[in-house]
Amino acid sequence: MSEYQTASWRFGVVTAVMAALPLALVARMAYLQILPVEQGYEFLQKEADARSVRTVEEPASRGLITDRNGQPLAVSTPVTTLWVNPRHVDYDALDVREIAKILDVDFGELKARFNRYRNRQFMYLARHLSPSQAQQVLELDVRGIYSQREYKRFYPAGEVAAHVVGFTNIDGQGQEGIELALNEQLVAESGSRRVVKDLKGNVIREIRQEKAPQPGTDIRLSIDMRLQFQAYRYLKEAMVRYQAKAGSIILMDAKSGEVLAMANQPSYNPNNRSTVTGEQLRNRAITDVFEPGSTMKPFTVGAALASGKFDMTSIVDTSPGRIRVRNKTIVDPVNYGEMDLAKIITKSSQVGTTKLALELEADEIRDVMASAGLGQAVGSGFPGESVGVLPYRDKWPLLEKITMSYGYGMSSTALQLAQAYTAFANDGERVEATLFKRNGESPKTRVFSKEINDELTAMLQTVVEPGGTAKRAQLQSFTAGGKTGTAHKVGKHGYDDHRYTAFFAGLAPMNDPKLIAVVVIDEPSQDRYYGGEVAAPVFSQVMQRALEMTQTAPDKAAANEVATL
Amino acid sequence: MTVKSKPKASVVLLAIVNIASAIGLVYTTHLVRQSTAELQALREQSYQLDAEYGRLLLEASTLGSHARVEAVAVDQLGMQIPKQEQVEVIEVQP
Structure with a gap:
């Protein structure tokens, strides 16, 4: 009997213990996996994730910059x-010599670098390696060396196109040119x-x-690399020939205002900028201004025709080849005598232009130049774009009106000048210039009536013909027209006597102009500094090649005729 | 009897479904792992191809630079820019 009783009591204890064990297990499991306690499931999950879950970066590439035909420029x-985490590196196993050999760096220097960073947690080993080169280092399987794409x-x-395209810094941010201007559109965000x-x-x-x-x-971009290369090459040749300090060329589609080529000297290699100076970086065609000088005379003549006070038969007497306005004497190189308006342009007569301006209101001249886009931003969006100066006065001092009539006392960039000349190619309507490929119509502004424009383009054509100031601008197999310009450079004490900017703005072929070209040669030496001598031959080379390409x-008769001129 | 056997059948059914779903889970996980591995390989390949493209572009631009093409055309192939009298202009009837 008593045995039974004992058995029943023991049984109870055993049952209780047996029941308690799984309960404890369940409780522990609940503690680890369900209950929101410290060091509970959240903590454990986090610890687990920290050992296996990673955030990986997905690099995205910056936008491509291409020319108008899709040829890549950037x-x-x-x-x-x-990169290295020096604290993870096993220095006994590290073969610095081998790494230095693969990376093609100085062994001693690399070793010193490893020592210097020994107690840090981050050190660049090498940035921007080719993937295959980096792979060789990674295959050494050194602990603590990591790669990043x-x-x-x-x-x-x-x-060739460095000034237009510009460049980015090592972190992929635009620093110059289009890379800077459109950085926000080009920039990529990695995921x-x-x-x-x-x-x-x-x-x-x-x-x-x-x-x-x-x-x-x-x-x-609107750039055409084939033309860009030709423009750049002829400009570079001219730099050597005239030992000039700098220069720019712009080739523009006469109908759409698209810039087909924009080259500058001096230039630089955007892929290796270790020795680049500020002088080389400037996109002079857009950032540098000069006094447009005689290239403005066709606009003054246009204003004279539009005023109704002059027509194509009007005769201006420029004898004796000089004229005194206030206290300034304006001279022609020789006494041209009686001239009609066309001859004023052909010979680029200062006196003739002055006599026209004396009969005109200053605002009549200014309005024509303003509608040609001078003194206003082209809106290229290019960093450092200059606006130039076109003066405006309520009451014009006489001398200021006169100097403006032949393009002094104002300033323009090469791009503005090219844009102004599109008027001659579009029946008197100026087209807005752009550096980007144009879709659809180009905005236009009327500068001259069609009739006046026809008369002006005929005058421009005489400039490159025998008797004109820019015979050397004529093309082998195309008719052309244009205007030379020469400007004194401004030094510390007003105009500098021996420093000039020579330029030429022109268009071709004349029956239906297709291209505008502006050539600017800055500070040519060797005693030749007139636009007709220095810039016109470059215009001729570039325009001829560009039209061929x-x-x-061709709209001009046989070349042997030309050769005899 | 019938009352007793009914739950038995459903328990068996549920057990089968349960095991099937467990195996299904293991299988899909396996498929996901496979696809992930494949995706990784393809990503790597895309990167390699991208790098290759960059390298080829570099090569193409070096070989195809206008300066080089012109030099080859003139020096090696003896080509020249046609002179004015060598050019025939042909009117195209629209």
């Missing part, structure tokens, strides 16, 4: 950056993904994309 190519900007056109990685670092599961990578927008039908 491309982002993937590169690899190697980045993009590097590469400029296939090099120095990120949360992933689970295994022990070997392979991604085994994607959790989610936190941010989608945003590649930059591609930009298509754009498949324009």
Whole structure:
């Protein structure tokens, strides 16, 4: 009996203990996995994730810059950056000599760098390596060396289009040119993904994309690389020939205002900028202003025709080849005597232009120049674009009106000058210039009536013909027209006697003008400094080649005739 | 009897469904892992191709630079820019 009783009591204890064990287990499990306690499931989950969940960056590439035909001018190519966490490095196993050999750097220097950073947590080993070169280092399998994927900007056109395209810094931010002007459109935002990685670092599961990578927008410029190259080459040759300090060329589509080529000297290689100076960086065609001088005379003559006070038969007597206005004497190189308006342009007569201006209101001249876009921003959006100066007065001092009539006392960029000359190619309507490929119609502003424009273009054509000031601007197989200009450079004490800017603005072919070209040669030496001597031959070379390359039908008779001139 | 056997059948059914779903889960996880691995490989390939494209572009721009093309045309192939008298202008009837 008593045995039974004992048994029943023991049984109870055993049952209780047996029941308590799984309960304890359940409680522990609940503690670890369900209950929101400290060091509970949240903590454990976090610790687990910290060992396996990673955020990986997805680099996106910066927008492409191309010329009008899609030829790349700025491309982002993937590169690899190697960095080191010096605290993770096993210095006994580290073969600095081998790494230095692969990276092609000085062994001693690299060794010193490793020592200097020994107690830090981050050190760049090498930035922007080619992926294959980086792979060689990574294959050494050194602990503590990590790689990061980045993009590097590469400029296939090099120095030829450097000023227009510009460049970015090592972190992919635009510093110059279009790269800077349109940085916001071009810039790419890298995305990120949360992933689970295994022990070997392979991604085994994607959790989610936190941010989608945003590649930059591609930009298509109006530049035509074939023409750009020709323009650049002839300009560079001219620099050597005239030993000039600087120079610019613009080739513009006469009908659409699109800039087909814009080259400057001195230039630089955007892919290797270690020795670049500020002088080389400037896109002079847009940032530098000069007094447009005689290239403005056709606009004054246009204003004279529009005023109704003059017509094509009007005769201006320029004898004795000089004229005194207030206390300034304006002279022609020789006494041209009686001239009609066309001859004033052909010979570029200061006195003739002055006599026209004396009969006109200053605002009549100014309005024509203003509608030609002078003194106003072209709106290229280009960093450092100059606006130039076109004076405005309530009451015009006489001398100021006169100097303006032949293009002094004002200033313009090469781009503004090219834009102004589009009026002669579009029946008197100026087209807005652009650096980007144009879709659809170009905005236009009327400068002259069609009739006056026809008369002016005929005058411009005589400039390059025998007897004109720019015979050397004539083309081998196309008719051309244009106007020379020469400006004294302004020094510390007013005009500098021996420093000049020589330029030529012109268009061709004359029956239906297709291209506008502006050539600016800054400070030519060797005693030749007139626009007709220095800039006109460059115009002739560039225009002839450009028209050939754009498949324009020659409109001038045989070349042997030209050769005899 | 019938009352007793009914729950038994549903328990068996549920057990089968449960095991099937468990195996299904394992299988899809396996598929996901496979696809993820494939995706990784493709991403890597896309990166490599991108790098290759950059390299080729560089090469193309070096070989195709206008200066070089002109030099080859003139020096090696003996080409020249046609002179005025060598050019025939052909009117195209629209």
